Amino acid sequence: MGAAMDAFKLMKELRTNYEQEINFLPKEAGLSLIESTTKKERGVSARCRDLQVEDLWSLSSFFGYSTLTFVRAVSLLDRFLATMRIQPKHLSCVSLSCLHLASRVTEAACDVAPADELIRIGQRRFTASDLGRMEQIVARKLEPTPSAVTAVAFLRLYLQVAASHGSDRKETTLSLDKLEAQLKACLCRICFSRAKPSVLALALLIQEIQAVQAQDTLEIARHIQRHLKISEAELQHWSVLVAQCLADYASPACSKPDHRRLVWVVSRRTAQNLQSSYCSVPHLPTIPEGCWDACESEDSSEDLSSGEESLSSSLGSDAEGPYFPLHLRQKHLRP
Secondary structure (H helix, E strand, O other): OHHHHHHHHHHHHHHHHHHHHHHHOOOHHHHHHHHHOOOOOOOOOHHHHHHHHHHHHHHHHHOOOOHHHHHHHHHHHHHHHOOOOOOHHHHHHHHHHHHHHHHHHHOOHHHOOOHHHHHHHHOOOOOHHHHHHHHHHHHHHHOOOOOOOOHHHHHHHHHHHHHHOOOOOHHHHOOHHHHHHHHHHHHOOHHHHHOOHHHHHHHHHHHHHHHHOOHHHHHHHHHHHHHHOOOHHHHHHHHHHHHHHHHHHHOOOOOOHHHOOOEOOOOHHHHHHHHHHHHOOOOOOOOOHHHOOHHHOOOOOOOOEOOOOOOOOOOOOOOOHHHOOHHHHHHHHOO
């Protein structure tokens, strides 16, 4: 009786979110304008938008923010860009303000990075005052709220619904972390900004269910599809795009946003001073090999990096291990 009641509440919550998600979608006309903008024009192009989202992924991983924070930041960015016509030079300030606004709504107050720290790590060329003014503009236009519906909410509800239908099924093999990592990869492409969060999350879920061959869970996913009245054509359309995106992302040729080195950009004079000061360091006694990890002794002065191997090196990588399965990589490499 208790399990049935929980399942009923979950399905009711799913339906409520499904009815509200339309309020948090970017405007179609604005997205079309971005996608049609070329490099020679003054507006923000799709490529510029995608690069900013990749930077947001790197920064959110560096600061240890949750997937929900990143997804909400992307949602704010897309909705703002689809509403306001801005110049490319202002895009970095807008994107960082969206991340800061999202983190203040989602993360604990003690975990929110200060504005000046965000700017310093992100190596942006504006001040904390500039960021604060931009946040006010974004907040006035979009009114960020904790109740905003995202694909993360649907992914979590879908897995809870699957779990409520019994513990002896194969849905226990489904990983929320894995699905969230794949969602991040999709959001780095502006085409997925047009997808309803409920449909995108369901396409990701079915893709993973088919990968682990959990037939019982697939029946539950189809039940969810019927409950939300998601058409087969719409689901199939986004499932194809999701499969292609994950196959591309699994390719070794893809540059993963959370694999990038954090490189400090310095002037030529500063670089020369750093090199000269490095060369003037006196020779010191050699440290025994047993007391030093070889991977930590590599010299990072060649590219003047900050010493961080990647923005998320201490937090694990979304792009490694089983998150982007081997069968997708093989599919991508298959002629």
